[in-house]
Amino acid sequence: MDLRNIFRNTLTVILLSCSTLLMGQQIATSVTIDSVNPAKDPVYIQYVQRLDSLYLAWQTNRLPIRFYQDTALAFVKNYSIPDTPDSVFVKRLAGIPSAIELTYNKQVRSYLDLYTKSRRKQVSIMLGLSDYYFPMIEAKLDAYGLPLELKYLPIIESALNPIAKSKAGAQGMWQFMLGTAKLYKLNVNSFIDERLDPERSTEVACRYLKELYTMFGDWHMVIAAYNCGPGNMMKAIQRAGGKKNYWDVFYYLPVETRGFVPAFIAATYIMNYAQDHGFYAVKPLMPIHSDTVLVRTEMHLGQVSEVLGVDLAILQMLNPKYRRKILPAAGGPYDLRLPDEKITLFITYQDSIQNFKQSVYLAKNNMDKEPVRSSKSKTKTKGIPDATVGKDGAITYIVKSGDNLGAIASKYKVTINSIKDWNGLNSNNLSIGQSLTVFGPKAITEAPRDTNAVVMAANQPKVEKENSKGQLVEQSSTVAASGPSEQFILYTVRSGDNLWTIAQKYPGTSHEDIMKLNQMTGSKLQTGQVLKIKRKEG
Numbered sequence: 001m002d003l004r005n006i007f008r009n010t011l012t013v014i015l016l017s018c019s020t021l022l023m024g025q026q027i028a029t030s031v032t033i034d035s036v037n038p039a040k041d042p043v044y045i046q047y048v049q050r051l052d053s054l055y056l057a058w059q060t061n062r063l064p065i066r067f068y069q070d071t072a073l074a075f076v077k078n079y080s081i082p083d084t085p086d087s088v089f090v091k092r093l094a095g096i097p098s099a100i101e102l103t104y105n106k107q108v109r110s111y112l113d114l115y116t117k118s119r120r121k122q123v124s125i126m127l128g129l130s131d132y133y134f135p136m137i138e139a140k141l142d143a144y145g146l147p148l149e150l151k152y153l154p155i156i157e158s159a160l161n162p163i164a165k166s167k168a169g170a171q172g173m174w175q176f177m178l179g180t181a182k183l184y185k186l187n188v189n190s191f192i193d194e195r196l197d198p199e200r201s202t203e204v205a206c207r208y209l210k211e212l213y214t215m216f217g218d219w220h221m222v223i224a225a226y227n228c229g230p231g232n233m234m235k236a237i238q239r240a241g242g243k244k245n246y247w248d249v250f251y252y253l254p255v256e257t258r259g260f261v262p263a264f265i266a267a268t269y270i271m272n273y274a275q276d277h278g279f280y281a282v283k284p285l286m287p288i289h290s291d292t293v294l295v296r297t298e299m300h301l302g303q304v305s306e307v308l309g310v311d312l313a314i315l316q317m318l319n320p321k322y323r324r325k326i327l328p329a330a331g332g333p334y335d336l337r338l339p340d341e342k343i344t345l346f347i348t349y350q351d352s353i354q355n356f357k358q359s360v361y362l363a364k365n366n367m368d369k370e371p372v373r374s375s376k377s378k379t380k381t382k383g384i385p386d387a388t389v390g391k392d393g394a395i396t397y398i399v400k401s402g403d404n405l406g407a408i409a410s411k412y413k414v415t416i417n418s419i420k421d422w423n424g425l426n427s428n429n430l431s432i433g434q435s436l437t438v439f440g441p442k443a444i445t446e447a448p449r450d451t452n453a454v455v456m457a458a459n460q461p462k463v464e465k466e467n468s469k470g471q472l473v474e475q476s477s478t479v480a481a482s483g484p485s486e487q488f489i490l491y492t493v494r495s496g497d498n499l500w501t502i503a504q505k506y507p508g509t510s511h512e513d514i515m516k517l518n519q520m521t522g523s524k525l526q527t528g529q530v531l532k533i534k535r536k537e538g
Contacts, residue, residue, distance in 0.1 A: 038081065038278040047075050048280055055283050065285045072282040076124045079278040084116070089269070096272050099147040100219040102265050103247075111259065111266035116277045122159055127274055127281035129160040132288060133173070137202050144206040146213075153205075153223065155267040156260065162198050162320045171195045174205040184208065191328045197321035220246035220261050228257040286317050287339040293346055295336050297354050298329035300361035306418065307353045307500070308342050326362070348511070351523050352500030360439055399434040412438050413504065488517075493529040506533055 054068040158164035172195035186194040225233040236252035499511035
């Protein structure tokens with residue numbers, strides 16, 4: 001059976017079964033569960049299993065993660081348990097191993113009610129993010145000899161959101177103001193903001209927390225001073241007659257700081273007892289396993305996304321410090337975080353990624369936003385029916401009868417989502433005569449420079465014709481050929497070519513195959529260089 005049909009049928013089954021489950025449990029999950037441990041409740045167990053299967057479907061079959069997340073959040077919102085008695089909260093807080101005192105009082109209870117009732121969706125999202133960020137945060141806290149419970153501090157600061165921004169201008173997971181960031185040597189400029197880098201900002205937060213503990217010697221005071229600043233904390237101590245206990249200086253602190261320690265204690269509780277309140281960790285779209293590579297040249301995340309086939313949204317979540325999605329040329333090298341399985345691929349194709357659509361992604365006059373992918377000056381392009389190409393490489397394609405986004409995407413070797421993004425489309429529907437802007441490989445968009453060059457669209461299929469002996473001879477419509485032999489096609493390198501784009505013209509041929517066949521020790525090419533491409537039997 002066609003793989004596409006298998007996927008389509010599998011997806012249909014998943015969606016139908018989930019919809020059935022949603023409708024079947026809608027009434028049950030909207031009612032509080034009396035005297036039931038969620039871990040033993042059949043409704044909870046069934047839903048958790050279903051949600052886990054949806055997440056696996058997204059990972060393997062590219063099921064839209066939004067469906068998984070929306071389904072999970074709808075369940076969490078509706079599933080609840082009865083009010084928890086004070087005695088249970090006290091007992092559970094006492095059961096958490098903590099170097100920071102977990103006091104219980106009415107202020108703490110108010111935040112516990114907030115997390116367990118009003119902010120159920122937010123808690124579920126934070127639980128998912130904690131799987132990704134907590135191991136890194138714990139490692140850095142441990143390296144500085146700090147209590148590991150301080151990992152809950154960014155929960156109340158930013159809800160574990162690395163790009164969070166407050167009204168006062170504090171940014172990042174640890175909510176640093178610009179002045180504090182500069183004081184601790186965080187790099188902040190037009191392209192980079194290390195306040196948004198989870199690892200770098202966590203490193204600085206550890207240093208700052210250690211300094212605050214040296215000043216105040218009490219973790220409740222440290223947590224409050226982290227929020228209001230050491231100066232305001234010193235003023236509160238003076239107004240309290242020199243007392244250095246948080247609850248003694250409570251009413252001398254700024255109003256917004258008074259709830260900071262109670263919120264911290266509540267966050268510590270909920271992250272340890274979430275399941276007892278019927279929560280489910282809604283996993284983020286980020287891959288759990290990732291690593292970094294160093295990049296020494298200017299590069300846009302969009303280039304990486306298109307060449308490696310990684311969603312741009314995922315790359316942005318993995319690399320939030322790049323404010324304009326650009327790794328700048330100056331001041332490098334810079335680290336680029338990628339899913340583990342893409343690291344080797346990036347190293348192999350780094351030169352190709354750097355050269356891919358430079359005029360689109362690295363236009364100097366469009367650094368503050370996504371490049372404008374349009375052109376006023378257009379010329380008719382040889383080899384691309386019903387399309388024109390502008391000087392900036394933008395193809396304008398006119399939709400014909402029978403066209404669909406899948407066919408057009410295949411024609412120009414791009415993704416359907418890319419075409420939709422470039423043209424602001426919200427659906428896959430097309431109209432005859434509709435104009436679409438497409439950015440294909442440079443071999444497609446570059447007009448022939450002389451009348452003798454045979455340059456066709458990079459996605460055109462190979463064609464065959466009869467020779468003088470009546471035999472079928474394969475001709476490549478994607479290259480400037482210099483006389484194919486029986487075993488090889490000779491390819492003449494043109495301006496803008498690289499090994500990756502050349503390999504894409506010959507299905508079944510990799511950039512390593514070309515290097516090996518031509519005894520190349522590096523990936524650099526020169527215009528006019530002739531390469532042998534092994535003819536594939538087909």
